Amino acid sequence: MRRIAMMLLAVMSVALYGRAQDPLKTLPKNYWGEFEDPWVRVIHAHYGAGEHVPQHDHPKTPTLYVYLSDAGPVKFIHTGDDDFSITRQPVHIGQLRLNAGREETHKVESLSKTPSDFLRVEFKTLPLHLDSLHSRSPAAGKAFWHAAQPEKVEFEDTHIRIVRQGVQPGKSALLHSEAKHVVWLAIQVEGAQCAGKIAHAGESWDTAKLNVQAGAKRVEFLRVELK
Incomplete structure (x- = not known):
């Protein structure tokens, strides 16, 4: 019985170790903090041209995306309870997108020939899944x-x-x-x-x-x- 318990503990440890982590700690060249207070956290995201970014997590918060550069497509490969991939189409400086919030674990493949920079503005105190927070604005x-x-x-x-x-x-x-x-x-x-x-x-x-x-x-x- 003790041997089985130790094996289970080892398996859990491997799973926890292999789990994606906070990208501000594990991927500081791709994600860094611009600002944080009790209400919002502003994260600067950067993907180099053609770069592959390893798996990482983002928290379950309503989020505003603010695009800081003109860039080509970027592919997000989501893993977890529902595996799927989605390709962000080309964006322009000043475009905005609001998302009502979901926990994300994904890898990133930049298909762009130029770097992509944008902000993730995470609203820490807003309720999740607000119908109004599905919005886009052009540059x-x-x-x-x-x-x-x-x-x-x-x-x-x-x-x-x-x-x-x-x-x-x-x-x-x-x-x-x-x-x-x-x-x-x-x-x-x-x-x-x-x-x-x-x-x-x-x-x-x-x-x-x-x-x-x-x-x-x-x-x-x-x-x-x-x-």
Whole structure:
């Protein structure tokens, strides 16, 4: 009996060891944290052109995907209770996708000839499987940039509000929010200063007011407000 128990323990240990893990710990070149507070976690994901990323886990949370680069298709090979594969079609800078949340264990195969960068914005306090959180928004078009200080509500329900904001080249702006909980996400910020320092795509802030000085190129953000 003791021998059987020891064998079972060994099998369980192997299974636990082989289980996919938090990619921030196991795949730091592909996933790293940009920001976290009690309400959201912002993860920067990076897949090199043609790269194969080993199996890993993502938590069961409603999630906003914000694409930071133009990239080709990427294949996600899911394992676990329901094995399946899905191929993300080509994406453009500034596209958005909301998902109502499911636990994920998958491998990744980039079919893109260029690197793919995007943000996973995980909403830690929102309930799962909200019908409203199945939404997509295209990249900002020419009409968006016609305004002196562009702004557009991309999504809103009883839980969150997502606003796209822009700053024209060479201009400065004080962006602000009156929401109780807000996080700003940098989409395109090349050469721009935000909060007093040079910013990078994917950088995130939780301040009510954000000072922005654009460089030679236009600057684009998302303002995500939790109600």
